Amino acid sequence: MVNITAFTERLKKVMETHELSASTFADKIGVQRSSISHILSGRNKPSLDFVLKVTSEFSDVDIHWLLNGKGMYPKNKISETTATPSLFEDSEKVSGKKIQRIVVFYDDGTFDEYQK
Incomplete structure (x- = not known):
């Protein structure tokens, strides 16, 4: 069940x-x-x-975060501890392929997506 008060606060944050x-x-x-x-x-x-209109218009809003506060906002934000530019650069040198995105799945069914 969605906590409406918390949902409203997250909507205000957006x-x-x-x-x-x-x-x-x-x-x-x-x-x-x-x-x-x-x-x-x-x-x-x-x-x-x-x-759905909110999450469609604002690509940085994760539906799980908006409804339940789980995940992160903005969802495309890459934290320094999660991924660094050198991670992307080094992977290109090793495999000859370029990373487009990294998806991390959590045991609660949510996920975060990181794009270069």
């Missing part, structure tokens, strides 16, 4: 990161402005369609 007001955010994902207002106030719960 809006703040992208420097969008609620009305601009609504326009960007293609929903009515009142929908955002009702979700942010706790009056309405987000629909699956709403969640």
